[in-house]
Amino acid sequence: MLVQDRAFKRIVEYQFTAVAVLDSDFNVEHVNSSAELLLVRSAKQIVGHSFLDLFIDPTETKDVLHTAVKEGASVSVRSGTWVLTHKEPVTLDYIVSPFMENDKLSIILEMLPADRAMKISRDEGLLDQTETSRHLVRGLAHEIKNPLGGIRGAAQLLAAELPSAELKEYTQVIIEEADRLRALVDRLLGSNQLPNFxxxxxxxxxxxxxxxxxxxxxxxxxxxxxxxxxxxxxxxxxxxxxxxxxxxxxxxxxxxxxxxxxxxxxxxxxxxxxxxxxxxxxxxxxxxxxxxxxxxxxxxxxxxxxxxxxxxxxxxxxxxxxxxxxxxxxxxxxxxxxxxxxxxxxxxxxxxxxxxxx
Missing domain, CATH: 3.30.565.10 (Histidine kinase-like ATPase, C-terminal domain)
Incomplete structure (x- = not known):
């Protein structure tokens, strides 16, 4: 039995999902490292104490635990919100699964942060869209940069042929505005320099x-x-x-x-x-x-x-x-x-x- 218990704990420990094992009174018997990170509490602080003590208001979670025990079946909750005593509210999906072994009731609680999963999805979309828009802008910038050089060069040639300084003021405006737009285009293109790690x-x-x-x-x-x-x-x-x-x-x-x-x-x-x-x-x-x-x-x-x-x-x-x-x-x-x-x-x-x- 002790060998099986140790093997079970090793399996739980290597789970990416946060896992807590509770007894019939909802006291914590075991948590893996992912659960420690999610709950921001070490195993020493959690094990042996009521799981419900982690909550400011445990009513909803307590009802889910009681339902799973009463029905003898797993209960899933999607996008539940836990308001813990020591940190900001966390949105997560969790499953409560009761099981009997040698007339002893235990409860396995699997927890997966939904807010982080949603953030990852949102960030992926943001980065992909940003990358796409950056490629479009860079392509447009290249198309603008090429004729700007021609406009500036033509203005310089025209200035050399103009007879009066007053007329050359207009070509100087063209040259300065072309330089200003070129500087803006260079900023749009961004730096091509790789990081110097x-x-x-x-x-x-x-x-x-x-x-x-x-x-x-x-x-x-x-x-x-x-x-x-x-x-x-x-x-x-x-x-x-x-x-x-x-x-x-x-x-x-x-x-x-x-x-x-x-x-x-x-x-x-x-x-x-x-x-x-x-x-x-x-x-x-x-x-x-x-x-x-x-x-x-x-x-x-x-x-x-x-x-x-x-x-x-x-x-x-x-x-x-x-x-x-x-x-x-x-x-x-x-x-x-x-x-x-x-x-x-x-x-x-x-x-x-x-x-x-x-």
């Missing part, structure tokens, strides 16, 4: 960004840093990641200034996230960098398109900054997400801490 420290990059923005803001914005010093060095292009964080922070700063936000703040926060999926690849550990401001927020319709080229929420914006951010983070095997409500906008940059193979 080398060991780097994420906090060193963020401190550089903090120093630059603090000088630019001139005291109009208060900066806060909340760093996790345990994040190890990893392989990345420090210059490109500085550009990523600088673009996000500048957008936040400009939004705060334009909205004349009282007590404007920007917070830089770092944490690690375990077992995180990016583009169908599951990473053991990633760094999460949150950049949060207390500005007016981003309109919902715009929020879904802010990483597309030429999309901007500001009258003076070109819509290229966040497109470049997504592109550079993707080169590091990472992902950028944004959540916004009035009074808080948060950009989250996820970067795998394993060696990047691009």
């Amino acid at each position: 080398a060991p780097m420290n994420i906090h060193q990059a963020l401190e550089r960004v903090h120093a630059l923005l603090k000088a630019e803001a001139g005291g109009r914005v208060e900066f806060y840093r909340d760093y996790d010093p345990s994040i190890p060095d990893f392989v990345g292009d420090e210059a490109q990641l500085i550009q990523v964080f600088l673009n996000i922070c500048r957008n936040a700063w400009q939004s705060l200034v334009e909205s004349d936000q009282a007590e404007a703040t920007i917070t830089l926060k770092t944490r690690t996230v375990r077992q995180f999926t990016i583009r169908q690849q599951r990473h053991r550990i990633v760094a999460r960098i949150d950049i949060t401001d207390n500005g007016p927020g981003i309109e919902k319709d715009l929020l879904e398109k802010i990483f597309y080229p030429m999309i901007s929420g500001r009258a003076e914006g070109t819509g290229l900054g966040l497109s470049l951010v997504q592109q550079l983070v993707q080169l590091h095997g990472g992902l950028v997400e944004c959540e916004s409500i009035p009074g808080q906008t948060q950009f989250s940059v996820y970067i795998p801490l394993e060696e990047t193979n691009v």
